[in-house]
Amino acid sequence: MGMSRDFDLITFGEVMLRLSPRGYERLSSCEVFDKRAGGSELNVAAGAALLGVRTGIITKLPENDLGKYIKNEIRFEGVSDDYLIYDKTSDARLGVYYYEAGAAPRKPSIVYDRKGSSFTSIRLDEIPEDVYGKTRMFHTSGISLALCKETRDTAVELIRRFKKAGALISFDCNYRANLWSEEEARKTILSILPYVDVLFVSEETSRRMMQRTGELRSIMKEYTMEFPIQYVCTTQRTVISPKQHDFTSVIYSSKDDTYYTEEPYKAIDVVDRIGSGDAYVAGALYGLLRYGDARKALEYGNATSSTKNTIPGDLPQSDLREIDRIIRGHKNGSTSELNR
Numbered sequence: 001m002g003m004s005r006d007f008d009l010i011t012f013g014e015v016m017l018r019l020s021p022r023g024y025e026r027l028s029s030c031e032v033f034d035k036r037a038g039g040s041e042l043n044v045a046a047g048a049a050l051l052g053v054r055t056g057i058i059t060k061l062p063e064n065d066l067g068k069y070i071k072n073e074i075r076f077e078g079v080s081d082d083y084l085i086y087d088k089t090s091d092a093r094l095g096v097y098y099y100e101a102g103a104a105p106r107k108p109s110i111v112y113d114r115k116g117s118s119f120t121s122i123r124l125d126e127i128p129e130d131v132y133g134k135t136r137m138f139h140t141s142g143i144s145l146a147l148c149k150e151t152r153d154t155a156v157e158l159i160r161r162f163k164k165a166g167a168l169i170s171f172d173c174n175y176r177a178n179l180w181s182e183e184e185a186r187k188t189i190l191s192i193l194p195y196v197d198v199l200f201v202s203e204e205t206s207r208r209m210m211q212r213t214g215e216l217r218s219i220m221k222e223y224t225m226e227f228p229i230q231y232v233c234t235t236q237r238t239v240i241s242p243k244q245h246d247f248t249s250v251i252y253s254s255k256d257d258t259y260y261t262e263e264p265y266k267a268i269d270v271v272d273r274i275g276s277g278d279a280y281v282a283g284a285l286y287g288l289l290r291y292g293d294a295r296k297a298l299e300y301g302n303a304t305s306s307t308k309n310t311i312p313g314d315l316p317q318s319d320l321r322e323i324d325r326i327i328r329g330h331k332n333g334s335t336s337e338l339n340r
Contacts, residue, residue, distance in 0.1 A: 005167075007080070007135040008053035008289050012158055013041025013144045014119040014151075015059050015070050016095040018274075018314055027100045027111060037073035038097070038314030040141050040174060043275045046077035047282025047304055047316040051323065053289055056080035058131065058158070060122040062092035067118075070094065077315060085126045087118035095119065099274060104241040108273070112178070120148045124157055137198075137289060138162035139170035139281070145188050146179035156192060163195045172200040172281055175209045182209045193227040198288065200233045200281055217250065217259055224254035231294060233284055233301065235277065236264070243270050247306050249280065253294040260298045265306035265330060275314035280305035282316065283323070303327045 018038040021030035045055040057079055061067035063086040074081050095114030102108035144155045163169050171192065175185055186209055193199070201223075206212045212219040220232040231253055238246040248264035283304030287297030303326045308316045318326075 005134055005136045006054070007056050009045065009048050009055045009137045009139060009170075009285060010058060010083070010131065010135040010162075010167075011041035011045045011055070012058045012138070012140040012155060013039055014095055014114070014117065014147065015039040015042045015057070015061065015074070016097055016114060016117075017066060017070070018097055018099055020099045020101070024101050024103055027098055027109070033098075034312075035069075036313045036315070037070050038275065040143050040172070040278050041139065042074065042077070042079065043278030043314050043316065044139055044172075044281045044285070045079045046074075047279045047308075048286050048289075049078035050316060050318060051283070051286040051290075051300070051304075051320045053286055054080070056083055056135070058083040058085075058127060060085040060087055060119045060126070062086070062094050062118045063088045064092060066094040067092075073315075083127065083131055085122060087121065089121075091116070092118050101272070102242040104243070106242075108242060114147075120151055122151060122154055124154050127154075127158070132161045132165035132167070135162070135167050137168040137170055137285065139172070139285065141172040141174040142185060142189065143174050143176060143179065145192075146176060146185065152188065156188075159192055159195050168197040169195050170198040170200070170281070170285055171196045172277075173202070173205050173209070174200075174277070175202075175205045185209050186211065193223070193229065196227065196229050198231045198233070198285065199223055199229050200235075200284075203234055203236070206234070217252065220250065220252040220259075221254075221257075224252065230254055231288065231297070233280075233297070235280055235301075235305065238264070240267070244268065245270050245273070245309065247276075247302065247309075249284075249298060249302055249305075251284070251294045251298045251301075256294075258294070260294050262298060262302065263330075265302060268306050268309050270309045272312045273309050275316065276305045276308040278314075279308035279316045299327050303330065 095117035284301035
């Protein structure tokens, strides 16, 4: 996967303000919120940047203090702000979502307030023409396709243009039933799969929204037989309780017709699971960009996702040194009490 570009990975998606009650308070009764930045494609760019690849994000923010806060968070994460677009209109607003932590038997819950955000007005002609030839890989998700017709049209055209300019295309189905119907999602996603090189899709999404049947591994291979997809990645999470999960994944590589998997990370102490799927994408893409190797993608994806569960907020906070140490410990089956 070698080619000389300014960036290894550029993503496209909405960045939101996340507000959460402290601890395990309820949204309906809390008086203080914890403020953070979040959004699937930023989470991916930030996670990959922490591991050492050069990343940027294309997004649109209101030109006000909330937009400035998000810009500062993007920079703090080591993600380039070269392709941030600012909304100067009187209707400019940042999408917001509220997250309430769960404790068994009460599940975590989310309330969205994102309709009509500045990102939903993003247009292709606002994005600099020079971006397409500047990255080795482009990534977006089904969330960007689902928000509204404007973001869908922009995302689909970005996929086409980056592909034409020689970039690899990564796509996470990331299906959200509260954003669009299964029929609409399936039709749109099928139209872009001919451009996709790396596909992230859960087993549930494959079976329900994509209407695939049969054994999981056969479903994964089918995608590569129908479309020129190189890698299909499916995570496997076992929820024991809101605070304890097991996690692994399967990656199918079409070029060597091989399925890669490993023993799950067991009894993960879940502090905050939001963004752990994006952390998986970041780790897997790092493995592919750095090594061009599905086994490495699997190991980094599983480690980054499992570790993100232990960190508050949407964004990962683990650098390469920590993740390498976690991978070694997982392979050896050893855990020490302290990092010394």
